[in-house]
Amino acid sequence: MAANKVVTVIGGGSFGTTVAYLLAANHEKVKLWLRDEAVINSINTRNENTKYAPGITLPTAIVATSDLEEAVAGSSLLFISIPSRAFRGVAKEIGKHVTGDQILVTTTKGFEQETFKSMSEVLAEETPCLKIGALSGPNFAAEILRGKPVGSVVASRFNEVIEKVQDALGGKTIRIYGNEDIYGVELAGALKNIYAICSGIIQAGGYGENAKSLMIARALSEMSRFAFYFKANPSTFLGLAGVGDLIATCNSELSRNFRIGRKLSEGLTLEEAVKSIGQVAEGIYTLKIVKEKADRLGIHMPIVNATYKIVYEQKSVSSVFEELMLLPHRKDIEFKFTTPD
């Protein structure tokens, strides 16, 4: 059991609940902050998050609360699982209660639409905390909650953050890897959602496995190209947060973004597709901001462009994919990784 016995998760959605579930294996008390009083009640009385993890019995160590000050007090480690659109508002509130010795770890895979800032950057701006990390990787909540093995990556400039998260979360069903490239890890986690939408479109359109593999491999090139521009380390994209998450999210019905893509391909409008999923799919927001950013900076991202045309311009899938296939030929590998002497 980790040295600090109390930890906190801010956000009681499906992933927040999952993180709390994992933490409960290593801590005496896990405080889970959320706003929905009915869900709080169901967690505290029936050990179940009826809204986001129905049918899963949560450990009794998890105590839900809507009192942010109480949730934050006394925890040396806090995980923040709030959708990107609401993230800054909650971070600002957290900032009122935390102190500089507390560690904050974001699990949100998205960027702030107005500023293109990562969630860790938002935390750094809105709170006095400096020791900040980001958790990412192929982590479907539904699988984790059923005890299936999983790997995650925690990124931080501070070794202490990496070590504390490894101690707090690691266990017989989860391996936690460390990475210093926090921006690269966050970028990978956000960008892959765009390609999950595209993969869903390919799947439902019956374009086949070859097409999907082509898209995934080229997506990796696009992501690395984008990351390189923002001074992230392209090799981060070869790890769990990059290729690991990309493979999972582009192939699974458990991915909300994948399902959005599938529903769009089946002829639903974006609004209908979002409504049918019933939960936030970060990819649709990320797609918009990455498209704008890439256009403005002149970064070549044909898959992002194609997905944007389908999602936001209602262009037909077949015509957009045909355009993609007829683009000029390019080299397969863009980045060369040299080995040290």
Add this chain to the structure above:
Amino acid sequence: MKREDRNKAIELVTEQTLEDQKAYCRRTSDLTIDNIIHDTIYLEKKRLKNKKRTKNVRIDIAFWTKTEKRFYSAGPLEKEEILKEIIQNYATEIAGGYSTRVYNFTTGIVPYLLKAILVNEPFWKLFSKKGKEKVNENISIIGPVDKILKLSKTGTLIVTPTHQSNFDSIVIGYATYLTGLPPLIYGAGLNLFTNPFLSYMMTNLGAYKVDREKKNELYKDVLKNYASVSLEYGYHNLFYPGGTRSRSGKIEEQLKLGLLGSGLSTYIKEAKQGKKKNFYVIPCTINYELCLEARGLIEEYLIEEGSRQVILPNDSSNKIRNILDFAKKTVNVDSRITVCFGEPLDIFGNEVNDEGQSIDKYSRPVDIYKYILVDGVPDFSFQRDRIYTSILGNKILKSFLKNNVIMDTHLVSYALFKIFQKKYPFSNIFKLVSTFGAECKKELLLETVSFLKEILFKKRDNGELKLGRVISTQPVDIIVSYAKHQLTSYHGESILHEQNDSFISNDLITLYYYQNKLTSYGLEKDINLWLQTKL
């Protein structure tokens, strides 16, 4: 450092550095005291090998030869003694010879010497009231000076300016004098002490010696500990976080964190002893309409960028003749300098309020003591503290950008250079700067300056940068003619002259230097698009 503190400080620096070396050896399994001594002797002998045999060099060679001989026959205890002697030797060299009496005398004289250099008045008039007004016209000091003054009474200041010229220390010294800020002690390059004029002023304004040729880690540790000890003693410090002068004329984009971290290490050291001392970091930009060393610096930059590592032996500010030449020229030029202090920060990069309390962006108080706790008690953590210092460094860089004062010479050089880049599409910058007779229509320059001025005004209003008086108050034609007058008065007609309805430049290298002050603001895309419609 005061004479009464100096010897004790050398002793403390020696003890602390020796302890640090032993700690490194404990932390790193394959590092021994033998390695540290051997590496230091090797690097020192290498450094001295090709140096001109001056008196000081001969003394150094004798010291290292003797030390090496002792080292090879010494036992473990004597080796520790040898290491201590090396450290003590460095600490003694670094410690400055400040004395209150001489400081007071020097600060009395320096203003007049500066006026002689910077003001367009005959020397005898400088002592008059009018002369004083003139110097105030030519040196502007902006920023939260009253707040800094207040903070200097409750804590220790670490002033971190941009570094463009060897005159920076003198200008800062003068600015602190004008504003009533307390004296600052600072590390100055050893090369400045070879010039008697600068050396005299440097030493007596509180400078300690930094020999940038000494690349060994031991020396850097001694230097850092000297700064820490001076902070412990409550001396307000000045560090150039960029390390050396900006060769390119650009505002600093990267900082050297070694010395910068001494504030944090002193804070932790004091906290471990139950003391809570306040340290305030004051970012500051020093902005010259004209720079004494512009041509020499940009040449060095171009050589470095061109992958030929050459150190130019003749630094233009080292020769008294060049300084007098500069003074003579600037007397006729009436050049302007702006010192812009940024918002004070704590050692973690948070802003502080008037009372010295660290605050977040909503002015909520931040308890910085919490940052240094390890299992509930204050302690060092090598990796954590390195990142903290890097966070502080980033905040300083942001402050530099915001408080960078763009002057007429920079704006006009930028406009001209962009026009030339568009008009003469060379494959690289090295070919472009070698161009002679680059020509630009006057009308196009005026239009381009006008276009850029509008963007810069918006950026200024957004708090992204600051603008000099001429740009802020004068119409475009005056800005251009004034900048041309300034540049040609100091750098000669080759930088810019008029011919019919055109401007001609035969010195794009120097123009490149001045224009670089504007390259960190993402103007390139807009100006290039605009010029596409014009050329």
